[in-house]
Amino acid sequence: MDKFRMIFQFLQSNQESFMNGICGIMALASAQMYSAFDFNCPCLPRYNLAYGLGILLVPPLILLLLGFVLNNNVSMLAEEWRRPQGQRGKDPAVLRYMFCSMAQRAMIAPVVWISVTLLDGKCITCAFCTLVPVETLGNASYSSLSQGEMKRVLARIPCKEIYDGQELIANEVAVRYLRCISQALGWCFVLLMTTMAFLVRSLRPCFTQAVFLKSRYWSHYIDIERKMFDETCTEHARSFAKVCIQQFFEGLSTDLAAARCHPPREAPEDAGEATRKLLGITDWGTMNVALKSWHRCKPPLHLHPPTLHSSNGWAGEGQPPMHPPAPRREIAAYYSWV
Numbered sequence: 001m002d003k004f005r006m007i008f009q010f011l012q013s014n015q016e017s018f019m020n021g022i023c024g025i026m027a028l029a030s031a032q033m034y035s036a037f038d039f040n041c042p043c044l045p046r047y048n049l050a051y052g053l054g055i056l057l058v059p060p061l062i063l064l065l066l067g068f069v070l071n072n073n074v075s076m077l078a079e080e081w082r083r084p085q086g087q088r089g090k091d092p093a094v095l096r097y098m099f100c101s102m103a104q105r106a107m108i109a110p111v112v113w114i115s116v117t118l119l120d121g122k123c124i125t126c127a128f129c130t131l132v133p134v135e136t137l138g139n140a141s142y143s144s145l146s147q148g149e150m151k152r153v154l155a156r157i158p159c160k161e162i163y164d165g166q167e168l169i170a171n172e173v174a175v176r177y178l179r180c181i182s183q184a185l186g187w188c189f190v191l192l193m194t195t196m197a198f199l200v201r202s203l204r205p206c207f208t209q210a211v212f213l214k215s216r217y218w219s220h221y222i223d224i225e226r227k228m229f230d231e232t233c234t235e236h237a238r239s240f241a242k243v244c245i246q247q248f249f250e251g252l253s254t255d256l257a258a259a260r261c262h263p264p265r266e267a268p269e270d271a272g273e274a275t276r277k278l279l280g281i282t283d284w285g286t287m288n289v290a291l292k293s294w295h296r297c298k299p300p301l302h303l304h305p306p307t308l309h310s311s312n313g314w315a316g317e318g319q320p321p322m323h324p325p326a327p328r329r330e331i332a333a334y335y336s337w338v
Contacts, residue, residue: 027112030063034116041126041158045151048158052127056117060110067106073098076226086297094222097215104200111193118186121179122158128178129157137177138169229294239277240287246274 042051068074077098080090117123130151132138145153145168153165157174165171204212281287 027108030059030109030113031116033059034113034120039122039126041122043126043156043159043162045130045148045155048129048155049127052123052125056114056123056127060113063109063113064106067109068102071102071105073102073223076223077102079226080222083298084296087300088298091215091218093211093215094218097212098219098222100200101219104197111189115186115190115193118182118189121182124182124185125175125178126158129174130154132157132169132174132177134169137173139167233291235277236279236281236287239274240282242274243278243282 037055039055041048077095080098081095083090132154134150134154150168153163153168154174156163156165157171157178160171163171281290
């Protein structure tokens with residue numbers, strides 16, 4: 001159990017590197033999935049477009065959602081976005097920074113899938129084979145087919161074993177034409193995504209350095225605050241359960257001693273330490289009030305009362321006055337009610 005705990009703590013402390021590794025693995029997995037995927041074009045005029053575009057767009061959407069699901073910061077972003085205003089304001093720039101950071105990692109696997117699909121060319125060949133310019137690449141004088149029959153023949157271009165329109169246009173000519181267009185789109189897509197990644201990662205901090213630093217700082221703060229709150233709640237719950245169990249067995253041993261005339265055993269030495277960790281919150285109702293108060297109105301980010309103005313007029317300027325923490329006020333109201 002200690003080994004698993006050490007591994008979990010290591011992953012938490014290196015969460016960013018771990019998430020980058022997960023995104024890289026998903027990108028490699030997406031490319032491997034496409035290479036192992038058995039692509040079978042239906043070769044029917046009504047289904048070729050839906051099948052080709054479905055293979056091109058639906059798996060990237062699934063990979064994008066998986067990239068968000070595997071990111072632990074999604075719940076943190078949703079919590080920060082949906083929490084009440086309370087005594088602490090919400091900065092939209094911080095929320096945008098958190099969302100963009102997650103989106104950059106989540107988009108790696110979908111971009112790899114789309115790039116590999118376009119460079120391979122099968123999806124574009126299947127989806128747009130009925131739009132091949134016959135008058136340019138084929139036999140324009142072959143006019144014995146109606147419009148519907150011509151689409152039916154062109155829809156069979158990806159399926160060489162059933163294609164029967166060599167008199168209209170050669171199968172290899174049409175496939176090469178569509179694959180050329182698909183690969184051109186693929187390289188343009190790769191160039192566009194690479195350029196956008198370069199601009200986002202390199203140029204954005206240069207133009208908005210102050211806003212970028214502020215958003216990154218408070219994003220890290222929200223993440224650390226959430227982790228420390230969870231750790232504190234876990235420690236409090238452990239101490240609370242420990243004291244409750246000790247009191248139960250102490251009461252049970254007292255009853256047995258009274259019935260059998262045996263002296264009760266002394267309480268463990270660490271009982272006082274566990275009691276001190278409860279921080280005065282020692283019952284079910286008070287703990288619920290404290291948790292609700294933390295959700296509704298988190299304490300303001302102002303640790304000290306305003307100081308006197310210094311010579312430069314900056315110290316303490318514009319700082320709001322200190323208010324008593326919301327959990328204490330609500331707990332006092334709770335006890336006055338009960």
